[in-house]
Amino acid sequence: MILADGQGCMVQCDGCGAVGEAVETRNPRTGSLTAAFLPKGWKFDVLDGEHIHRCGECFAAAVEPFADRRAAFEARLDHLGAGLTVDIAASLGVPIGLGWRWAGEWKSRQFGEAGGMQ
Incomplete structure (x- = not known):
């Protein structure tokens, strides 16, 4: 569904790099974003404070994003x-x-292995 005042924009999947068309609506007077809609099947997540967009395939397949x-x-x-x-x-x-x-988990494994060798 495209709104009457909606404008198409491109969005890129942060998992695989696929590109899709999203829809944004903006306030005509100020130009500020009032609503945004991802392509059908796409998901929006906040991972450790960062905004992540994933296509349907990446969302369905990903147990851990960026694995x-x-x-x-x-x-x-x-x-x-x-x-x-x-x-x-x-x-x-x-x-x-x-x-x-990931770096914290890596460090704990490094120090855990070194501690076990003493």
């Missing part, structure tokens, strides 16, 4: 260390809040 990038994220942590968590997350297109969570 396909976790191995690459952890490999970069092994190579570069947790001090570059924000840069690693940005380079892989992972929300920074999720990157911090």
Whole structure:
């Protein structure tokens, strides 16, 4: 359903990069956004304070958003260390809040394994 004053805009899936057409309605006097509608089947989430848009396929298939990038994220942590968590997350297109969570889990595994070896 397209509203009479609605304007089409493009939205990109944060999981797979698929592009769809959303509809925005704006106040004609101020130009401020009054409502927005994602394409049918798409979902909107807030993950660690960041806004995430996912297409229907990614939403249905994803147990954990961005799980396909976790191995690459952890490999970069092994190579570069947790001090570059924000840069690693940005380079892989992972929300920074999720990157911090993954880095924390990675650190606990690293220290847990080292503690068990003593």
